[in-house]
């Protein structure tokens with residue numbers, strides 16, 4: 001049914017109640033030698049809205065801002081559009097952008113969306129066209145880097161796509177193509193290097209055919225990169241998916257991937273390597289090893305209700321592709337989640353939900369600490385924690401009530417992971433959780 005409720009929003013909508021975040025403890029839990037927390041918190045973000053293939057007049061492109069301190073001033077601008085909003089602690093404010101923000105085709109663009117705040121915020125983008133909704137948690141400017149590896153779902157139909165945006169400093173960008181892409185009407189094939197020069201706050205969107213995974217982006221100055229698919233389908237109808245990617249320098253070595261528990265077929269976890277990498281992984285009970293080359297992407301088939309645990313000799317990128325599924329009530333569509341590594345787990349997340357969806361959080365916590373996870377300061381009831389083979393972690397899923405506009409999920413001392421997703425009839429969305437802990441704000445690139 002989509003989130004038609006959002007279409008009535010013309011300016012912005014105030015959601016949420018005031019809730020405070022617990023002070024982070026610098027102790028953390030044992031075993032967290034390097035805590036590189038909260039890549040999501042910051043004061044400046046840039047993003048773009050890639051092509052959402054679904055035709056039709058109903059669309060909504062928006063950013064949802066969460067604030068962690070009183071009366072935060074936030075400005076969202078693109079082209080001649082600018083909206084200033086004030087966001088209070090624990091509030092989510094939704095800013096709807098002009099429809100012209102969507103980039104259609106393979107080309108350079110000046111429609112880069114800029115978000116600036118006077119205090120720390122987290123920001124999420126949402127792209128909606130009839131029955132095709134997707135969300136992406138944004139990484140702030142200090143997290144941006146110079147080297148990325150694209151990952152796109154390997155759907156046979158439709159256009160895989162990615163977007164590269166320059167920040168304040170103009171940048172040349174080299175795109176080392178995997179698969180086949182088109183740019184300004186010309187084809188580029190596997191092994192070709194496509195060079196693009198981006199003026200400040202301009203971007204390039206590249207679309208192709210097949211699988212563009214493993215395409216390497218190297219830029220002179222830091223850039224933001226999104227990757228996804230205009231319209232991917234596996235088990236259900238076609239649906240737009242995307243996430244913002246992290247640069248190679250902030251990839252992690254240990255990942256726990258909880259499964260979307262309604263899937264009766266196979267979801268896919270993509271593991272990207274940037275250099276020769278030894279990977280050990282557990283698919284449920286099955287342990288295997290792989291050696292990857294730089295630019296190689298290992299697709300792992302997720303068994304129904306079975307988590308995946310990955311450790312690597314050097315940093316890898318892990319992206320979860322939910323392929324959609326038929327449930328008893330309805331069939332939900334594809335979505336993409338950029339999975340956080342264990343070293344970036346956080347003590348507190350703000351979990352918001354989308355109108356018109358059944359909304360869930362997937363949680364990963366240390367098995368010995370899982371019972372202490374709280375929701376809005378109350379013990380989290382009715383979560384069945386299941387151990388993840390090979391690791392010290394357990395996973396669980398929790399349906400978010402839509403009584404409060406935003407929920408806070410916390411642990412007093414042991415960092416954990418939170419992923420958000422939602423299902424609806426012929427629709428779906430997913431992204432990583434918003435960590436609002438400033439204590440661990442750390443940028444590596």
Ligand SMILES: *[C@@H]1O[C@H](CO)[C@@H](O)[C@H](O)[C@H]1NC(C)=O
Pocket residue numbers: 033034035036249442444
């Ligand atoms: C964060 O990660 C970087 C790069 O992986 C590492 O050099 C640094 O020591 C880590 N910082 C903390 C606080 O753990």
Ligand SMILES: *[C@@H]1O[C@H](CO)[C@@H](O)[C@H](O)[C@H]1NC(C)=O
Pocket residue numbers: 075082083084
């Ligand atoms: C938004 O705020 C900025 C900085 O305070 C100001 O320069 C700008 O004119 C404001 N824009 C609008 C549309 O109010």
Ligand SMILES: *[C@@H]1O[C@H](CO)[C@@H](O)[C@H](O)[C@H]1NC(C)=O
Pocket residue numbers: 174193194195
């Ligand atoms: C693209 O840049 C690379 C490295 O800077 C260079 O070797 C190559 O010749 C350039 N290609 C084109 C078509 O300009």
Ligand SMILES: *[C@@H]1O[C@H](CO)[C@@H](O)[C@H](O)[C@H]1NC(C)=O
Pocket residue numbers: 280287288289
């Ligand atoms: C994978 O590698 C680890 C470490 O070298 C080893 O202990 C394990 O037996 C290997 N597993 C398989 C299935 O070969």
